[in-house]
Amino acid sequence: MKITKLEKKKRLYLLELDEAERLYITEDTVVRFFLSKDKIISQEELEAIKDFAQFSYGKNLALYDLSFKPRTEKETRDYLLKYDIDETVIDRVVTNLKKDKWLDDAKYANTFIEQSLATSDKGAYVIQQKLKQKGISQNIIEEALKNQDFSAVLEKTTAKLVKKYQDKLPLNALKTKVKQSLTTKGFSYQEANLAVDSLELERDCEQEESLIERDLEKLQRKYSRRYEGYELKQRLTQALMRKGYDYNDIKSHLREY
Known part of the structure; x- marks a missing residue:
């Protein structure tokens, strides 16, 4: 069979044969098989051209994606699947890219x-x-x-969290909040405990006085609509304890309130 047309179409070449077959191939395919108009090729050569064109197209797509930033093997596979590249071709492309250190x-x-x-x-x-x-x-x-040290990140993050919450929470609640935030950020419970304990935080009595008065006033407005007397006192006590205030401080402020 004879090649009747070989024409560049943007990134690909349109290859047409005299037997009414047409396919799109990469420039690498044209170079590899020395393709040109009027060249005679066999059916076996055509199959080899198709096979390599698929591989070359998949590899070019992957390299284009990798030109923006490094990718993992899975990310590259997922990217090629979006373009309907056959999975067997993807396997070959990935193997080739790993061999050439494009994927690692x-x-x-x-x-x-x-x-x-x-x-x-x-x-x-x-x-x-x-x-x-x-x-x-x-x-x-x-x-x-295995050999990475997160201690500097842990120390920096702990200090940042303490600064963020220390004016808003009593000491017990502050410690709990910082530990919870650290575990949410991916540090172990043991790391969080050691980091908070190492700061040796101390109570600021004047600040806690201000905080408990503020929260007591807010809670009283909320609960007094539904409760009164002893039940109101119990609700206020429980709510303030959940916020981390000391029980004796709560009792003292409720008496005064």
């Missing part, structure tokens, strides 16, 4: 962790979950995290 999940994980340590306030657990979502295996994640 271990390197990606190490870089991701180093960037997180430098710019974020997240602990190891959150980073681990993010890497899992990107399709990186547990073994690679564990190896990448």
Whole structure:
């Protein structure tokens, strides 16, 4: 069979044969098979051209996506699937990209962790979950995290959280809030405890006086619409304890109130 047309169409070439067959191929395919108009090719050569064109197209798509930023193997597979690339072709493309170091999940994980340590306030657990979502295996994640030190991030984040909440909460509630926030950010409960305890926070009695008076006034307005007498006192006591105030302080302020 003879090639009757070989015409460039944006990123691809349109290849037409005298047997009314037409297909789009990459420039790499044209070069690899020395294709030109009027060239005679066999059916076997045509199948090889089709096969390589699919692989080349998939690889070019992946390289285009990788030109914006590094990707994991899973991200590249998902990207190619969106373009209806056959999964067997995707396997070949990924294998080729890994061989040429375009894809390297271990390197990606190490870089991701180093960037997180430098710019974020997240602990190891959150980073681990993010890497899992990107399709990186547990073994690679564990190896990448093995020798990383999160102590500086933990210290910085703890201090930032204390500064954020210390004017709004009594001491007990402040400690609880900071510990909860640290675990939400991916630090272990043990890390959160040690970080908060190491600050040796002390009560500011004047500040707590102001806070309990403020909260008591708000709660009284809320509960006095439905309760009175002993039941109102119990509701106020329970609500203030949930906010972290000391029971004796609550009793004292309720007496005065």
